[in-house]
Amino acid sequence: MPRLESTTRMQALMAEAFRECDAAAWDPGRRVAWCSSVGPVELLRALGFAIFFPENHAAMLGASRAATDLIPAASAEGYSPDVCSYMTSDIGAFRHGVTALSRVDPSITAVPRPDVLVYDTNQCRDVLDWFSFYGRQWGVPVIGVSAPRGVGEVTDDLVASVAAQIRGLVSPLESIAGRRLDAGRLREAVAVSRDTSILWRRVLSTGEARPSPLTFFDTCVHMGPAVVLRGDPRSAAYYEGLLAELEGRIARGEAAVVGERVRLYWEGMPIWGRLRDVSDLLARLGACVAGSTYCSSWVFDTLDPDAPFESMASAALELFITRTDAVKERILAAEARRYSVDGIVFHDAKTCPNNSNCRYGMPGRLAAGPGVPSVVVHSDLNDLRLHSDEGVRLALEGFVEQCTEASP
Ligand code: SF4
Numbered sequence: 001m002p003r004l005e006s007t008t009r010m011q012a013l014m015a016e017a018f019r020e021c022d023a024a025a026w027d028p029g030r031r032v033a034w035c036s037s038v039g040p041v042e043l044l045r046a047l048g049f050a051i052f053f054p055e056n057h058a059a060m061l062g063a064s065r066a067a068t069d070l071i072p073a074a075s076a077e078g079y080s081p082d083v084c085s086y087m088t089s090d091i092g093a094f095r096h097g098v099t100a101l102s103r104v105d106p107s108i109t110a111v112p113r114p115d116v117l118v119y120d121t122n123q124c125r126d127v128l129d130w131f132s133f134y135g136r137q138w139g140v141p142v143i144g145v146s147a148p149r150g151v152g153e154v155t156d157d158l159v160a161s162v163a164a165q166i167r168g169l170v171s172p173l174e175s176i177a178g179r180r181l182d183a184g185r186l187r188e189a190v191a192v193s194r195d196t197s198i199l200w201r202r203v204l205s206t207g208e209a210r211p212s213p214l215t216f217f218d219t220c221v222h223m224g225p226a227v228v229l230r231g232d233p234r235s236a237a238y239y240e241g242l243l244a245e246l247e248g249r250i251a252r253g254e255a256a257v258v259g260e261r262v263r264l265y266w267e268g269m270p271i272w273g274r275l276r277d278v279s280d281l282l283a284r285l286g287a288c289v290a291g292s293t294y295c296s297s298w299v300f301d302t303l304d305p306d307a308p309f310e311s312m313a314s315a316a317l318e319l320f321i322t323r324t325d326a327v328k329e330r331i332l333a334a335e336a337r338r339y340s341v342d343g344i345v346f347h348d349a350k351t352c353p354n355n356s357n358c359r360y361g362m363p364g365r366l367a368a369g370p371g372v373p374s375v376v377v378h379s380d381l382n383d384l385r386l387h388s389d390e391g392v393r394l395a396l397e398g399f400v401e402q403c404t405e406a407s408p
Helices: 006-026 041-046 054-063 067-075 085-096 126-138 156-177 183-208 216-222 224-228 233-252 272-284 308-317 325-338 362-368 389-406
Strands: 032-035 050-052 116-120 142-145 262-267 287-292 343-349 374-379
Touching: 006 032, 006 050, 006 216, 006 224, 006 233, 032 041, 041 050, 041 156, 041 183, 041 308, 054 067, 054 085, 054 126, 054 224, 054 272, 067 085, 067 272, 085 126, 116 126, 116 156, 126 142, 142 156, 156 308, 183 216, 183 224, 183 233, 183 287, 183 308, 216 224, 216 272, 216 287, 224 233, 262 325, 262 389, 272 287, 272 389, 287 389, 325 362, 343 362, 343 389, 362 374, 374 389
Parallel strands: 032 050, 032 116, 116 142, 262 287, 262 343, 343 374
Antiparallel strands: none
């Protein structure tokens, strides 16, 4: 599979971001905030915090296959092997005194020590437990938003209630940052996030082309700046370049999967420790995973600089992961049509029930209603003790064959 030329630029940008965060942690004049992936990042940017994203760090531990060996250290402290393996591998890394950041730059020897940890429970409770571990460890505040889950319609009342919680963070964050919130800087950060989101959505939408110029596995890697540099103008600049490269591929008819004959959609978490293996397996079968719910989770294009708190609240409430099954089914059926896929791969990630949507009959309902076939692969995001290469291979080979036979 041809490598995207933008990859080198993306790696350099991510390394720059990690080095900046590390430098901020050593600088007595700077403040560091840890933030959950869909927390109120723009508010933190406007207050001048250097921001670290533990979920990104945990994904790096998973992708480097270090996670599985680290988890037992968290289990020894009472964190069940059944709870989020992002959390347990990250805590395990901390206990072992190692960080995935060292692989990017050996001069970084530890995760940046936070002055505050900021969460949003719209995705799960695990982020709060995870951040609370570090809050106790360093004696620093853990504050955030307790957002509802299982959201059907995103009503004005819900938005107002979450917006009020985000507003409630301003005063404690100002005290920690040692500066007042500047409304202009907040508007600017929200505008940059929105512009980045629009570009990231356009990048993802190139997967609608036949053949697709990119795969889900590419987007798992290239989503880094959308997560780590959300609200930072460098991320928008990066996606302009990536988009141009992908549009060039489409114009030339270049496929991410040479000989693409089956198109799939990925639902759920990546299997970080087998990203390359699953990608290569599907490529050999001529199957392109053209889209995913996971990588679409960093699209916040309804952010509005003129209504920063309300639009941050609605962006968090509208996320796929926070919604009811009925809404998720409508979204998946629409995504299957949009990407013209032959079927959906549901990943049942054993330690993330929050982002595994195949456990309550959804695959059957999608087959019976809109007629979207699917397969379930059983694995995990980071804990490879819960993964079987053979099991995943057999499930995917069988499903691709089924899709091929069903193709006109
Ligand atoms: S959504 Fe899943 S993977 Fe993400 S922090 Fe929560 S439990 Fe972990």
